[in-house]
Amino acid sequence: MAGRGQRNENAPGSARDRVLDAYETLLIEQGPGGATLDAVAASAEVSKGGLLYHFNSKESLVAGLLERLRDRSARDAALMRADPAGAVAYYLRTSVPGGGSPVGLTRTYLATLRIADGSGPGEAARETLATVDADGLAALREEITDPVLAWLVQLVGDGLYLRTLTGAPLTGGVSPDELHDALRTILADRS
Amino acid sequence: MAGRGQRNENAPGSARDRVLDAYETLLIEQGPGGATLDAVAASAEVSKGGLLYHFNSKESLVAGLLERLRDRSARDAALMRADPAGAVAYYLRTSVPGGGSPVGLTRTYLATLRIADGSGPGEAARETLATVDADGLAALREEITDPVLAWLVQLVGDGLYLRTLTGAPLTGGVSPDELHDALRTILADRS
DNA sequence: ATGTTTATACCGTCCAGACGGTACAGTCGC
DNA sequence: GCGACTGTACCGTCTGGACGGTATAAACAT
Numbered sequence: 001m002a003g004r005g006q007r008n009e010n011a012p013g014s015a016r017d018r019v020l021d022a023y024e025t026l027l028i029e030q031g032p033g034g035a036t037l038d039a040v041a042a043s044a045e046v047s048k049g050g051l052l053y054h055f056n057s058k059e060s061l062v063a064g065l066l067e068r069l070r071d072r073s074a075r076d077a078a079l080m081r082a083d084p085a086g087a088v089a090y091y092l093r094t095s096v097p098g099g100g101s102p103v104g105l106t107r108t109y110l111a112t113l114r115i116a117d118g119s120g121p122g123e124a125a126r127e128t129l130a131t132v133d134a135d136g137l138a139a140l141r142e143e144i145t146d147p148v149l150a151w152l153v154q155l156v157g158d159g160l161y162l163r164t165l166t167g168a169p170l171t172g173g174v175s176p177d178e179l180h181d182a183l184r185t186i187l188a189d190r191s
Numbered sequence: 192m193a194g195r196g197q198r199n200e201n202a203p204g205s206a207r208d209r210v211l212d213a214y215e216t217l218l219i220e221q222g223p224g225g226a227t228l229d230a231v232a233a234s235a236e237v238s239k240g241g242l243l244y245h246f247n248s249k250e251s252l253v254a255g256l257l258e259r260l261r262d263r264s265a266r267d268a269a270l271m272r273a274d275p276a277g278a279v280a281y282y283l284r285t286s287v288p289g290g291g292s293p294v295g296l297t298r299t300y301l302a303t304l305r306i307a308d309g310s311g312p313g314e315a316a317r318e319t320l321a322t323v324d325a326d327g328l329a330a331l332r333e334e335i336t337d338p339v340l341a342w343l344v345q346l347v348g349d350g351l352y353l354r355t356l357t358g359a360p361l362t363g364g365v366s367p368d369e370l371h372d373a374l375r376t377i378l379a380d381r382s
Numbered sequence: 383a384t385g386t387t388t389a390t391a392c393c394g395t396c397c398a399g400a401c402g403g404t405a406c407a408g409t410c411g412c
Numbered sequence: 413g414c415g416a417c418t419g420t421a422c423c424g425t426c427t428g429g430a431c432g433g434t435a436t437a438a439a440c441a442t
Binding site for chain 1: 305307308313317340346349351352356357358
């Protein structure tokens with residue numbers, strides 16, 4: 001049905017890439033329980049055999065997701081450092097669903113969070129998440145000298161992530177923009 | 192073997208209560224995938240039949256957890272308002288694993304987060320989580336007049352929660368105490 | 383007081399279905 | 413011909429849940 005036999009098998013739009021996209025979507029919207037191999041294959045419009053051609057086990061699918069997370073994290077960190085409005089502005093802006101990162105880090109991060117459970121493959125997910133966090137904090141530190149303040153900014157971003165996860169980002173009628181402004185003022189005051 | 196036929200079936204130490212405890216522990220440590228009825232029963236030292244006597248389906252187990260969450264949230268909010276060091280201090284203190292809330296809110300919250308997926312029972316979990324958040328924010332607002340600042344404090348707490356979930360609470364060598372102090376100074380400055 | 387009934391609090395077994403994974407024959411485009 | 417698939421047919425394991433049974437305590441009737 002779709003174009004077959006093409007090279008460059010992990011380019012955007014390729015079957016492999018669509019599988020990863022579908023896996024992310026299912027993880028975010030339905031959690032680990034809904035992300036079965038059958039469901040992922042159906043959502044990616046790929047046959048189950050086709051899915052298992054690219055990822056020969058569920059563990060390998062998870063590995064693929066983690067690889068994508070590392071990759072996107074590196075690319076996001078680069079964009080963060082290069083942002084004209086500054087790293088902090090970039091970080092806060094992309095921590096909220098509407099203005100998700102251009103490389104899709106937010107989606108991949110949220111999906112990975114869902115499989116970061118106890119032992120086995122979840123262990124690896126937690127470790128990767130920790131590296132991503134460490135990278136983000138390092139980038140923040142280049143702009144915010146005070147380590148406590150840098151951590152505070154990151155925690156606010158994390159809180160925003162968690163809110164996205166529970167599906168209620170705007171709790172008290174306060175917009176992320178106002179929060180952003182307040183944080184910037186605080187940062188300016190105690191430079 | 193144990194005393195049978197006794198009243199007061201949801202007192203602490205009762206089989207019903209132990210089942211809920213075990214369910215929480217398994218959700219936190221292994222995620223939804225590990226929290227099977229068999230595993231919960233085994234961990235609570237109850238037979239599977241016994242578990243299904245108290246909670247006649249998995250959905251009912253979830254409902255039991257949500258009920259406990261609402262209950263503990265209410266009790267925690269009361270303690271928060273009554274804390275001699277203030278609501279903010281209480282909130283920050285209990286957002287970190289070491290100083291978990293005396294009513295066990297942190298554990299129940301973290302466990303519920305794990306089942307807050309897409310549709311079905313997860314929907315109810317998300318709604319309950321949202322109410323708990325709203326209650327917490329309301330309590331914070333009684334002490335912090337500025338709604339933006341109140342939300343900021345809550346988000347920092349949420350970030351700490353998320354860190355607990357991924358299992359890496361102390362990222363950059365900064366202790367929660369230092370964070371606590373910084374936040375208090377900020378709050379004092381812009382009162 | 384004694385026997386009967388009822389409710390509570392479990393235990394242990396069984397089963398249908400779902401899930402991850404395998405195997406393999408065939409198709410399509412470069 | 414080779415890489416990238418599709419599609420179908422399976423298999424073993426695990427899971428949720430149904431079911432029937434058992435022990436104890438309390439309420440009731442006589």
